[in-house]
Amino acid sequence: MTSLLTKFQTDTWVTANWEEFQQLISEPEFQKAKFYYHNGQLRIEMVPISNDHSLDHTIVIVAVNLYGMVKEIAMNGRNTCSFRKPGIQECQPDASYYIGENADIVPWGTSVINLETYPPPDLVIEVANTSLADDMGGKRLLYEDLQVKEYWIVDVKNVRIIAFAIADGGSRRITQSQVLTSLEIAVLEEALRRSRQMNQSQVCAWLMAEFQK
Numbered sequence: 142m143t144s145l146l147t148k149f150q151t152d153t154w155v156t157a158n159w160e161e162f163q164q165l166i167s168e169p170e171f172q173k174a175k176f177y178y179h180n181g182q183l184r185i186e187m188v189p190i191s192n193d194h195s196l197d198h199t200i201v202i203v204a205v206n207l208y209g210m211v212k213e214i215a216m217n218g219r220n221t222c223s224f225r226k227p228g229i230q231e232c233q234p235d236a237s238y239y240i241g242e243n244a245d246i247v248p249w250g251t252s253v254i255n256l257e258t259y260p261p262p263d264l265v266i267e268v269a270n271t272s273l274a275d276d277m278g279g280k281r282l283l284y285e286d287l288q289v290k291e292y293w294i295v296d297v298k299n300v301r302i303i304a305f306a307i308a309d310g311g312s313r314r315i316t317q318s319q320v321l322t323s324l325e326i327a328v329l330e331e332a333l334r335r336s337r338q339m340n341q342s343q344v345c346a347w348l349m350a351e352f353q354k
Contacts, residue, residue: 152272154182155281157229160273175221177229179283188273194270197297200336201266202236204329204348208321210353215244223253224261224287237262240320256287261322263290270297281305286311291320300333302326 151174158163162183163238166176177184195339202218209216218238225231239246240263247259265284269276276294284292285307294303304326305312306319318324328338328351336344 149183150184151187152353154275156181156305157183162231172294172302175233176223176253177233177280177283178229179279179286182279184275184279185282189238193297194268197295197333197337198235198268198346200332201268201293201295201302201329201339203341203345204272204332205236205264205266205321206239207345207348208324208352209240211349212322214240214321215242216240217244217247218328221261224256225253226256226287228255230283231286232265232287233266234262236266237289238264240264240322261287261289264293265289265291266293268295270299273298276308277303281312285310293316293326295333300330300337301331302329 148161149157157178157335158181159178162178165171165183165185171185173198174190175188176185177186183350199344202220205216206218207351208214216238218236220236221233222237223231223233224237232329239260242265243260262296267276267280273296281292289307292305292307296303304318317327318326328348332348335347
């Protein structure tokens with residue numbers, strides 16, 4: 142296993158077969174890492190430990206959950222869950238949601254979500270502090286191929302959310318969510334801006350007021 146470990150760098154896409162990918166996932170050194178596999182390449186991301194990344198991660202998850210609660214939208218969210226097409230693809234996004242009729246489709250007790258058994262999540266979110274180029278590039282192509290319905294990138298440094306609707310093997314920029322009906326991406330960006338000056342309880346109170354209008 143040691144020779145296999147030295148073969149692969151972290152935070153970049155590296156050519157590998159599925160067997161090598163599966164061996165690395167089980168390696169204790171990478172127990173807290175995130176893994177991606179697409180088109181015969183793997184990417185290992187060490188879990189971010191920065192304050193800024195974790196704060197924006199929390200705000201976006203809370204905002205989505207608040208919106209679902211206020212608008213009575215059925216949903217189930219996941220934090221760094223594994224989605225897998227065995228032998229083909231795998232991803233572990235920062236956050237993901239099954240929404241509407243799919244909210245309860247994956248039963249309790251499921252470990253890795255097998256995409257040959259269950260549909261892909263409706264919404265996938267990646268929080269980018271140092272990984273923006275890849276989130277816009279390689280991961281975007283991965284999520285297009287997985288046919289998720291919507292993909293958001295939280296750009297921590299520039300305090301923005303880049304949102305895409307995915308359909309027909311491609312993606313396009315959107316300013317209003319399609320899976321969370323009528324949710325304006327600009328409202329979420331304003332929440333991120335406010336979080337630079339307010340604590341999260343204050344930001345959530347503002348969000349609640351906005352969502353109840």
